[in-house]
Amino acid sequence: MIIQILKETDYTDEFPVFAEAFLNELKKMFSEYDFLLTLLNRNEDLLRPCYATSSFVLSERYLLRIEDINKLLMTVEDGDCVNVITKSVANQNGILVYDECFEDFVLIPIKYNQLLWTVLVCGKKHGKIKSDHINIVVEIIKKVKKLIYKLLTYEKKQKDQKRKELLLQLTKKFHFTMDVSAILGEIIYASKQVFSTFEIQLLLSHEWEVSEDLQVQQLSYSKDKTNEMATNAYLTGKIHIESLRKRRNSIVYAPLRGKQGVYGVLKIIGRHSSVFKNHEIEFLEVLADTGGNAIENAELYQQSRQLVEDLQLINKTSHQLNLNLRLSETINYMTKQIKLSFNAQEIGFFMFRKNGQIKVIEGSTKYFLKESSTEEISPFFERIKMDMDALFIGDLASQEPHLLRPFRSFIAVPMVQKGELKGAVIIVHEHAYHFSFNKFKLLQSLIHHSTLAFTNSMLHEELEKLVITDHLTRLYARNFLDERINESMEKDAYGCFLLIDIDNFKQINDVYGHQIGDDIIIQVANVLKKNIKNTDIAARWGGEELAVYLPKADKQVGELVAQRIRKKVKEVTKPKVTISCGVSDWKQIDRDKSLKRLFRYADQALYKAKRSGKNAVVIYGDDIVNTKKIWS
Incomplete structure (x- = not known):
């Protein structure tokens, strides 16, 4: 029989192939019986049904516990003898798993080297199993148990080898x-x-x-x-x-x-x-x-890559900021970089002035340009001023639930130069814990390396502003006005110029003194600032004369602005004064347009306003001077 099985399986070394052939041969010899081979699984302390002549017994319900089989074997002859456990003995020891599928069954444990390797189950659905049949099966098992042992041992070695190969493949994959x-x-x-x-x-x-x-x-x-x-x-x-x-x-x-x-x-x-x-x-x-x-x-690897990227960001940013950029360009560049690297939704740059005021620097995102936002941020600024340290809040809703809604992630980093607090940078995001601690440290490093560039840009603009700004009125100086009008004449289609003179200014100086006279000039200058657009340019022309240039505006718009300024000056100045204004304009189609011509026409219109009774606005026309005079 063994030779027949080996021939049929082509002398296989695979236990599953042998087991199927072995059970089929038993079935041919005893067709009234069903045969089941259970295999030891030491992981689970179980004998699992693995091979059978009928599939209905290949179920998890027909598991045998190794502990139960070993107890039974202790009561019978020891060693590698083939013992038979009948149904009655099995039932007496609590083994009832096969009662529902067989009327009678026997268990034949197969041991080798005094170790249990498998159990052969022989069952009959109807009727009793004949003892002489079982004796034949036992004799067959005695002959094949060594082969079963060797095949199972070989299979175990194959599994061990498979585990080693699995670990080797895993190591190779992990390496790459x-x-x-x-x-x-x-x-x-x-x-x-x-x-x-x-x-x-x-x-x-x-x-x-x-x-x-x-x-x-x-x-x-x-x-x-x-x-x-x-x-x-x-x-x-x-x-x-x-x-x-x-x-x-x-x-x-x-x-x-x-x-x-x-x-x-x-x-x-x-x-x-x-x-x-x-x-x-x-x-x-x-x-x-x-x-x-x-x-x-x-x-x-990821940390080293991130570190390299962080260093590249700091190096690139520092290099860019040292290119003598204007402050607005510096802030715009930093805002772009922070959005890209930190995925921040809103970014604010703030300058702390010596008088205690906090200024939002142009280039910050829209949210921080609102006055209400600055008020909400004030408590954080107080903490920064007190501790001179950065703030990192993972979830604002849990610490400051009423501030900066709907934002929840918050980082504030102070800008410190030579121990002096210059300002702060704030980034926020609507999701809690959006910024990692590594990103927090990176922003600190980035701002630390950028603060000098910020400070230099601010100092540069302050110095530049001193050069182009009149010291008394804080309006632009005459030379800056000239430059901007020349630029406008090169690129714009038209523009309008207002020349303003404070009426009876000599009398004010004589009556109230030169200090009050200077204060009146400042008051009128402030009226100009509040009544023109950001793109317009207000300048001190000389003495008590001031000027306003309106790019991309015609003389009709110029008249409206001039009238508004004239009325406001009369309303708000103390002591009360009035102004006279001459208006001139230019168009790109004018062949002889020039600064001199623009200023001369405005001066002529102003002279007409003064001669017509003062407190008036006069517009210079092409052929005649059209006077529009309003008395106090």
Whole structure:
């Protein structure tokens, strides 16, 4: 019979092929019986039905416990003898699993080298099993048990070899990948290859971006007993095994160890009274260590890449800011870089003035340009001024629920130069914990390296403003006005010029003194500032004469602006004064347009206003001077 089986299987060394052929031969000899071969699974302390002549017995319901079989074998002859356990003996010892499918059955344990390897079940649906038939089966088993042992041993060696190859392949894959998600996927895949019927989980200590298909969870550090073993494995860096008596199974917690730390825990949950053997624990330990080192390498690689990117950002930004950019250009560039690198929704740059006022620097995003926003930020500025340190708030809703809604993530970094607080930079996002601590440190470093450039830009603009600004009125100086009108004449289609003179100014100086006279000039200058657009230019012409240039405005618009200024001056000045105004304009189609012509026409119109009784606006026309005079 053995020779016949070997020939039919082409002298196979694969146990599954032999087992199928062996059972089929038994079925040919005894067709009234069904035969089932259970295999030992030491992981689970069970004998599982693996091969059968009828498929209905290949079910999880027909598991045998190794412990029960060994107890029965202790009552009979020891050694490698082939013993038969009848139905009645099995039932007396609590083995009832086959009663529902067979009227009669026998169990024939197959031992070799005094170790149990498998159990052959012979069952009959209807009627009793004949003892002489069983004796024949026993004789056959005596002849094949050595072959069964060798095939099963060979299969075990093949599995061990497979595990080694699996670890080798895994190591090669880990060597060529720096993707944490891919590494975690390979750890789970390798675990399932060896423990296909077990539940496998990965408990991670970091929040990596991983595929949704992976069975991963965040490692919990609570005192809950369900988390205690995993926490201990993580904290000690040693493998832990938990035995659950009620469920009669074991759970292994293998830490994912690297050289610099532990990155999580591989959790393997056994089923059906499972028990982990030493070689399997060793395999899990090697697997977890290999995975832990791969995760660490990937983390270090990502950190080094991020560090290089951060240094490049700082270097690029510092280089760009040292190109003598204007302050507005500097802020615009920084806003763009911070949006790109930090994914911030709103960015604000603030300058702290010596008088205690806080100015929003142009180039900040729209949200921070609103007055209401500056008021809400004031408490944070007070803390920065007091501590001279940055603020990092992961969730504003939990600390300052009434401020800066709907934003929740908040970073504020002071701009300090030579120990002096110059200002602050604020970034926000509507999602809580949007900015990582690494991003917080990067922003601190970026602002630290940029503060000198900010300070230089501000000083440059202040000096430039001093050069182009009249010291008394803070209006632009005459030379700056000339430059801007020349620029406008080159690029615009038309423009309008207002020349203003304070009426009876000599009398004011004589009656009230020169100090009051200077104050009157300042008052009139302030009226000009408040009644023109940001694109318009107000300047001190000389003495008590002031001027306004309106780019892209015709003389009709000029008249409206002049009348508005004239009325406001009369209303708000103390002591009350009036002004006279001459208006001239230019068009691109004018052949003889020039500064001199524009100023001469405005001067002629102003002279007409003065001669016509003062407190008047006069517009210069092409052929005649049209006077529009309004008396006080």
